[in-house]
Amino acid sequence: MSDEHEIKITCYDDLQPAPVTMGKSLVFKTGSWRTMKPKIDLEKCKKCGFCWKFCPDMSIYEVDEYPVIDYDYCKGCGICANECPFDAITMLEEDLE
Amino acid sequence: MKHTIPQEEYMERGHMACLGCGGAHAMRYLLKGLGEKTIIALPACCWAVIPGVYPYSCMDIPLQYVAFEVTGAAISGIEAALKAKGKKDGTTVVGWAGDGGTADIGIQALSGAVERGHDVKYVCYDNEAYMNTGIQRSSATPRGAWTTTTPVGSTKAWKQTPKKNIVEIMVAHEIPYTCTASVAYPEDIIRKAVKMKEIEGPCYMQILAPCPTGWKYPPEKTIEIARLATETCIFPIYEVTDGKYKINKRIRDDKKKNIIDYFRTQGRFRKLDETTIQQIQSSVDAEWELLKKKEKCFGEEI
Ligand SMILES: Cc1ncc(C[n+]2csc(CCOP(=O)(O)OP(=O)(O)O)c2C)c(N)n1
Ligand code: SF4
Ligand code: SF4
Ligand code: SF4
Ligand SMILES: [Mg+2]
Numbered sequence: 001m002s003d004e005h006e007i008k009i010t011c012y013d014d015l016q017p018a019p020v021t022m023g024k025s026l027v028f029k030t031g032s033w034r035t036m037k038p039k040i041d042l043e044k045c046k047k048c049g050f051c052w053k054f055c056p057d058m059s060i061y062e063v064d065e066y067p068v069i070d071y072d073y074c075k076g077c078g079i080c081a082n083e084c085p086f087d088a089i090t091m092l093e094e095d096l097e
Numbered sequence: 098m099k100h101t102i103p104q105e106e107y108m109e110r111g112h113m114a115c116l117g118c119g120g121a122h123a124m125r126y127l128l129k130g131l132g133e134k135t136i137i138a139l140p141a142c143c144w145a146v147i148p149g150v151y152p153y154s155c156m157d158i159p160l161q162y163v164a165f166e167v168t169g170a171a172i173s174g175i176e177a178a179l180k181a182k183g184k185k186d187g188t189t190v191v192g193w194a195g196d197g198g199t200a201d202i203g204i205q206a207l208s209g210a211v212e213r214g215h216d217v218k219y220v221c222y223d224n225e226a227y228m229n230t231g232i233q234r235s236s237a238t239p240r241g242a243w244t245t246t247t248p249v250g251s252t253k254a255w256k257q258t259p260k261k262n263i264v265e266i267m268v269a270h271e272i273p274y275t276c277t278a279s280v281a282y283p284e285d286i287i288r289k290a291v292k293m294k295e296i297e298g299p300c301y302m303q304i305l306a307p308c309p310t311g312w313k314y315p316p317e318k319t320i321e322i323a324r325l326a327t328e329t330c331i332f333p334i335y336e337v338t339d340g341k342y343k344i345n346k347r348i349r350d351d352k353k354k355n356i357i358d359y360f361r362t363q364g365r366f367r368k369l370d371e372t373t374i375q376q377i378q379s380s381v382d383a384e385w386e387l388l389k390k391k392e393k394c395f396g397e398e399i
Contacts, residue, residue, distance in 0.1 A: 025111035025148065025155035033116065049099040053283060054320050056121035058110050062098045073110035077117035077309075078317030091317075 030057065034076035036091045042066055044088035051080035051089060102283050103129045112155035114147045117316025119306035119323060121147065122280040123222040124193070127304070128158065129283075130290025131218075135189045138163050138171040140203060142195035143229045143308075144222070168192040168199075169206030172217040185216070189294050192219040196237035197227040199303075200263045211272050211299035218293045218300045221263065224308035232311040236261040239331070241377055243365045244311075255369065259380065267301040268337050274300040276336035276345075280307070281323035285334060285345055305332045313364025322362050328352070329359045330385040335392070342392040348385075356381055 040051075051067050052060040059074040060067050069080075081089035107128035114121040120143055128135065138161040139145060145162060148154045163171040172192040179185040192210075194203055199221040210217055226244050227233040234244040239260040243249050247256040267275045273296050278286045286304060293300040307323050309316040326332035327346050330353055334346035356378045360366035369377075 023153040025109045025113075025153050027153055028111035028113070028149060030111055030113075047098045049101065052098060052100075053102055054122070056114065056116075056118055056125070056319070057112070058106055058108065058125065065098050067098055070110065075116035077319075078315070079117055079319055082317040083320055 029072050030075050031059075031070075031072045034071075034074060035094050036076040036078060037071070037094045038069055038074065038076065038078065038081050038089050039092055040067055040069065041088045041090070044086050046086050046088070048085060050083045050085060054079050054083045102126065102287055105129060105132075107131075107133060107135075107157045109155040109157065111149065111153075112147050113149055114143070115308075115310050115316070117309045117319045118143070118147075119280045119308060119319045120144060120195075120222045120224060122283070122319070123220075123286070123304040123306040126280070126283045126286040127191075127193075127220060127290050127302075130287035131189050131191065131294055133158060134187050135191055136161065136175060137191045137193050138168055138175060139193045140168045140198045141165045141229065142198050143224070144193060144195070146229065165198055165202050167206050168194045168203045169208070169210035169217075169219065171206075172219070173210045173213065173215045176215045176217050190215075190217045192217060194219075194221055195228070195235075196221055196223045196225055196263075197233075197235040199223075200237040200261045201235050204263075204266075207301075208266075208270065211267065211270050211301065215299055216297050218302070221301075221303045222306040223303050224306050224311060225260070226308075226311050228308050228311045237263065240380075241360070241366055241369050241373055243313075243368065249368045255366075255373075264301070264303055264337075268340075270299075271340065272301065273298040274336070274338050276301070277303050277305070277332065277334055279305040279323045279327055279332060279334055281305075281320050281327065282334065282346065289336065311365070313367075314362055318362060322359070325354065325359045325362060329354045329356050329381065331356060331359060331381050333385060333388055335388060340395055342388070342395050344388065344392050353385075 059070040078091050081091050108125050136159045140163050148156050172190050176190045225238050227235055232244050233246045234256050238256050242256050276289050307319045327334055335344045
């Protein structure tokens, strides 16, 4: 076997596994799964934070105290709209060009 | 914006859970309570897929994949190794498995781990079936539910046996802390996670984590349905600390909803007949009364 094809296994005396570079799941833009798109009406929003709290995809963040949706990752589940006590979020059909 | 739960996230966007997955909520909230010095071992289940494809992961903490049967053994080993190396201090070792991996396949290893008294926290996210392999029934599937192995047709009808009460099985092990929780109550999950972290010894938590894919409901209903499960008392929220029972979500008799309100929200219960619904309602009522008695007899103030 030539040197190039040799697999190097690193072993340490305290038995740590060989170091691997892990990447973050941020490379997966799950927003592409979406068929329905949440839209926040800031006029109606009372800044209660429920939408942020109940988003299973961590796709709501805060700007100037108001919630903002991260459409790169939001899958369009609609939980934020369902849980908003002030009906400030509407689900609209995604523009599927 | 108001924040009633900590803002730190230990889970990233871009994970692979279905839209509206209650299992994603469960992990998000648990980690907010446990914090970054946490190691998780997890077996085959939806959560083995959710973090993403190697070498990418949505988790900001170490994750160890283990075989289906051995979550309890794996966390015992991790805890023992950390202790032997003098590195246990402040690190929380967690086993995280589905209801199938807990109530059926991993129950022996779990029982062994807590009986030996390891300082481990075992968390079951309960979606009431084997979801990752296509919705087969587990022993934690409730009576009356459709699954692909309890099909509803002319000769067969839904799951006939009741949901296995794993929580009471864990209480019977006389461990320091056992509790139920639900994704409808994030503050409660976080408080319980912090409590488990502070206790030295084995703890068990079971989080109700509705699954739109397997329970057959639209994804926006996850939190609403989880809340209904507690308001109808089919999934009560309580904790048992050193043998003392405490109901954390008290449902007043005049506020208690009928089980039909819960069943109606989900396709898996759609074909249930009136007689069976009444039978289930009676057993839910009886279980709830029993729980209240346990709280009274073995509660904080006797
Ligand atoms: C020993 C063994 N048997 C069966 C399987 C196949 N399998 C993988 S995930 C899974 C279902 C897990 O169900 P549960 O623990 O409830 O987690 P969920 O997928 O519902 O989140 C099964 C049967 C396996 N991986 N290993
Ligand atoms: S849940 Fe509704 S009112 Fe509350 S912060 Fe979100 S959009 Fe605003
Ligand atoms: S639709 Fe779902 S994923 Fe998108 S922001 Fe709302 S809760 Fe989050
Ligand atoms: S099948 Fe259910 S538990 Fe599994 S990822 Fe999808 S919603 Fe979550
Ligand atoms: Mg399951």
